[in-house]
Amino acid sequence: MQNKRQIGFMIAILIGLAAGLVIGWLLIKTPIRNASLSSLRGDYQADYVLMVAEKFAVDQDILTATALLRDIASSDPAASIKNALILGQQLGYSPRELQLITLLETAVGASSSNLISATPSVEVAP
Amino acid sequence: MNEKRGSWYLLTGLIIGLIIGLILSATALPVQYINTDPSTLSDDAKAAYRIMVAQAYLAEGDGGRARARLALLQEVNPAEVVIAQAQSMLAESGNDASARALALLAAAVSEPSLSITPLPMLTPMAAEVIPATPAASGTSSAEITQGPTGTPGATNTPRPTATPQPTLGSPYVMSGEPETICDPLPAVSLLQIIVLDASGQAVPGVRVEISQASGGIETFYTGLYPEVSPGYADYLFLPDAVYTIRIGESGQPVTGLSAPLCGNDAENKPAYGSLRVIFTQP
Numbered sequence: 001m002q003n004k005r006q007i008g009f010m011i012a013i014l015i016g017l018a019a020g021l022v023i024g025w026l027l028i029k030t031p032i033r034n035a036s037l038s039s040l041r042g043d044y045q046a047d048y049v050l051m052v053a054e055k056f057a058v059d060q061d062i063l064t065a066t067a068l069l070r071d072i073a074s075s076d077p078a079a080s081i082k083n084a085l086i087l088g089q090q091l092g093y094s095p096r097e098l099q100l101i102t103l104l105e106t107a108v109g110a111s112s113s114n115l116i117s118a119t120p121s122v123e124v125a126p
Numbered sequence: 127m128n129e130k131r132g133s134w135y136l137l138t139g140l141i142i143g144l145i146i147g148l149i150l151s152a153t154a155l156p157v158q159y160i161n162t163d164p165s166t167l168s169d170d171a172k173a174a175y176r177i178m179v180a181q182a183y184l185a186e187g188d189g190g191r192a193r194a195r196l197a198l199l200q201e202v203n204p205a206e207v208v209i210a211q212a213q214s215m216l217a218e219s220g221n222d223a224s225a226r227a228l229a230l231l232a233a234a235v236s237e238p239s240l241s242i243t244p245l246p247m248l249t250p251m252a253a254e255v256i257p258a259t260p261a262a263s264g265t266s267s268a269e270i271t272q273g274p275t276g277t278p279g280a281t282n283t284p285r286p287t288a289t290p291q292p293t294l295g296s297p298y299v300m301s302g303e304p305e306t307i308c309d310p311l312p313a314v315s316l317l318q319i320i321v322l323d324a325s326g327q328a329v330p331g332v333r334v335e336i337s338q339a340s341g342g343i344e345t346f347y348t349g350l351y352p353e354v355s356p357g358y359a360d361y362l363f364l365p366d367a368v369y370t371i372r373i374g375e376s377g378q379p380v381t382g383l384s385a386p387l388c389g390n391d392a393e394n395k396p397a398y399g400s401l402r403v404i405f406t407q408p
Binding site: 005008009010011012013014015016017018019020021022023024025028032033034035036037039040041042044047048050051052054055057058059060068071 | 135136137138139140141142143144145146147148149150151152155157158159160161162163164166167168171174175178179181182184185186195198245246247248
């Protein structure tokens with residue numbers, strides 16, 4: 001009997017927890033704040049990539065450009081450029097803007113390949 | 127003996143769970159937002175966004191676009207926020223180039239008619255671009271048509287980082303003699319610097335380097351007080367200190383600047399005024 005009550009109590013807590021999370025996430029509307037750059041909508045991210053491309057065109061600093069791209073796509077900066085190109089074409093970016101983004105894409109790609117080729121391979125001794 | 131305690135323990139468990147769930151949703155497991163707009167960014171992310179807008183503005187010189195991008199942050203007074211960020215970066219000895227870019231951006235926001243010379247692009251641009259249709263696989267690439275000479279496309283040869291030079295031209299020189307401001311006696315003694323280009327237009331974002339005979343060099347930029355003039359900058363004079371200033375990257379140093387003595391105040395102590403120095407491009 002005691003065991004049954006304990007199990008029932010735990011189940012009640014779990015149901016309450018689930019309900020609390022649902023209420024907290026869905027029903028209590030709080031103003032959105034403290035969002036990160038990576039949470040921006042696609043068109044804003046595309047514009048951000050364009051800004052990075054414009055900066056890169058004048059300073060050719062690929063390390064900084066990659067670091068800035070990681071702010072919106074920490075795992076794969078190259079993917080954020082591809083998305084920006086697709087979206088840029090859909091949104092009517094000018095040919096010059098698309099070219100700037102393409103040049104950034106090429107540079108980031110080349111930079112990644114250089115890093116891969118420069119990484120020493122690990123040899124396992126027999 | 128049978129104990130009759132009813133089912134209140136279930137309600138108790140439910141309430142405890144509910145409270146824990148609400149606390150978790152507000153603290154440890156907050157909602158992860160996606161597809162937000164720039165106005166919802168955190169303060170740090172907004173600062174990074176502003177720097178990006180400023181640097182893009184230096185690269186393309188499009189004030190309208192910079193203002194539109196900045197407007198996405200939905201700040202009541204964007205110019206003031208940008209100025210505050212630039213001043214804070216300079217005070218913390220942060221990135222000099224970014225602080226200058228922000229100063230120029232602030233000037234562009236305050237003075238829509240302002241135009242700057244975009245920084246030269248180090249990347250060779252192709253003559254024409256034909257955007258490719260996005261591939262079905264989801265990958266994309268923009269095809270670059272080579273220029274009429276058929277020279278090879280852009281190769282990203284490492285080059286030295288460009289120093290932002292929004293205003294190109296001759297070195298700045300002091301115009302006339304410094305003007306002493308004693309009447310009315312200013313509350314604080316300032317070295318007021320106004321930088322004009324060859325056509326007499328105020329120039330924001332110009333580097334001002336100031337040093338004392340006793341040592342120490344400080345750097346600041348014009349444009350942080352656009353309400354006075356986009357080409358204005360000032361520095362708080364220390365009594366009896368003698369300063370040397372240099373405007374721009376290649377300006378000639380102007381030596382022997384110090385707070386002007388404007389008689390004595392009510393307590394019979396020396397009262398110092400301000401000094402206004404105008405620099406122009408010949």
